[in-house]
Amino acid sequence: TAGNETYIKNLIEALAAIDAENEYVLFFTRPEVAKSWRGRFRNFHVCLVRPHARYVRILFSLPWTVWRTGVDLLHVQYVAPPICPRPIVATIHDLSFEHLPQMYTPRERWLFKLAIGYTARRAARILTVSEYSARDILATYRVPPERVVVTPEGVSALFVPVRDPACLQAVRHRYGIAREYILSVGSLQPRKNLVRLIRAYINLRRRDDDLDHQLVIVGKKGWLYQDIFRAARQSPFAQDIIFTGYVPEEDLPALYSGATVFVYPSLFEGFGLPVLEAMACGVPVITSYSSSLPEVVGEAAILVNPYDERAIEAALQRAVWDAELRRELSERGLRRAQQFSWKRTAELTLRAYEEVVRSLAKSERTASPRAMSVSR
Template identity: 40%
Template sequence: MKLILSVEPVRFPLTGIGRYTFELASRLEQSGQISDLRFFAGRRFLPGVPTAASESSPGHGLKRAVQKSALAIEAYRLLMPHLRKHALKGHADFIYHSPNYYLPPFAGRSVATFHDLSPFTWSHCHAPQMARYLQKELRTTLDRADVLITDSQYTRQELAAYFAWPLERIHAVPLASSPEFHPRSPDALRTVLERHGLQAGGYSLFVGTIEPRKNIEVLLDAYSQLPLSLRQRWPLILTGYHGWRSEAIHQRIEQATQQGWARYLGFVASEDLPLLYAGARLFAFPSLYEGFGLPVLEAMSSGVPVVCSNSSSLPEVAGAAALMCDPNDADGLAALLLQGLEDETWRVAAVEQGLRHAAGFSWERCTQDTIDVYRTLQEG
């Protein structure tokens, strides 16, 4: 089996899609089922799996500036497919896999991973020029793809219904948490947590892009209902990349910071993130919409109890191991946060159940299931 894998998402900031791409690429490289594996990014082949930088580069700042220009985005959208088509010429006997929606013109068989449908179903949560770009590109991908992969059964069903795509050509392949997410002793956590001004078991945690879809303002509403002494004992710590329309959210976080019960750490380096998880007393993730919700699984793998919303794919990912409520129910969320922080009987059971549940997901399984999808193309 000959495969070209796009590894473009493995870059700063390393989001969930970047992590998925890196884990998949690393394991495909070790698989004896792939006879010829090539990594592709931009318009060139790479010698190996790239690693994401922990800090932004000057090029990243330029990219962010370009993304704000509708004209620049459209020029990029029209030009890049031609450059990529030229670079991929002569590889029609390969399967091409894009782990991040976009498929360039390609003479061989191709598969794309759709992580969610937010550019269509939650377009108001994207910058307008980016939403238009994504919608055009994703519709083009649907025309080019032979089969599609989703992270969850929820997104598989959503994708089939929204675009009237044949369900049998869409394969749900669950993600997993990486090996570095595991329980750790207070001694193992001390150095990293002290660098961030934290103590093991001394805070609640949210991890995710700071954007409206993550429902952070409702989380702040709910947390503000807890007794002040409890909020100050276990402040809400937030980390994640600045997303679109995040100004109002940051203002709310700053108000809570001044009151002594919340703090935003910015985008934490990937080597610190597993320790930040493992040191939390509680993980809170009331997102409005997720194609998978990897942070929930990462928290469970770290031995941390989870409170999350019951929206979209999250029940599928969290199973029975988390406390869940409607994402718009601030009162209900406050009650669950209180239970998650204070109910020791539930906490002990939730840690054990969460570890057991998360162990049912693995990148090895994700990789093998993905290879099985490639095989359907090879045999088709």
């Protein structure tokens, strides 16, 4: 998913900034992506793993490539090969398939339970991005607590408040935004709770004749997104509900900064990176009081019940009309966002790598690490 790609991209760049000693091998399945990373960092090497087909790659070609390259450990997200010649470090962001099974097909649920459960029990270290997810993993898989390491996500230096009126106007024009707007960012899928957000927005427009903000929804299609488009299309305010599709990262700071309020009523998150990006850009945030999200925002956001459309509507109305509240949330959000960095994520991740390699060296009576691999 886009969130997983953002995580691994920022982690690799942050590791390159803090670690010039160890050697890394980056595994890619697409030649054009591999080419974009080749030669970027002196101690990072690129290796193409074929075929792209997931199950063939995980079962056969990835283990073979791990053995052939001679790395000391393999870092994956969620799913590791069932047979792997080296120790596994696995990042498991969340267990949404356990808590929201209705949002996955029976086949997907079965595969996730089997593959992720096996990976969690096999991994030398499990990295996860929040204390909430760590507790969830421990309760679900009964793994030893010392094997689970919390490595919170960070926010890129790109995400800062944009004040330049020309820049803000250019982004508005690019995405067809004509007036003040309420913003939401995330892939179009049921877990993001966009149907309830759209209904809350519609009800607010119906009840409040003075409010004419547009609702801007940023994100590419995920899965089961038809109900989201249907809810917007059948609304009397359909012309004011804008779906931008995928937005390049360089446009996001201006989109965040230009919004009156950012709303993220997700039903379940392992972390919730868009709320951190929004806070870093100084926009007031409304988000859910469920899963990891209160842990990320602290006291810097309005928290709502994501299943209660009326609560979402009331929070939107309050944020839109209370300028003092928006100012206070903006200041709190900026301070809160400063507590997160990809450098810290990389430091904690590197520490986990080194612990695994030291344990391996001790058991094999060998020397220090040769290389570590990050699979994309």
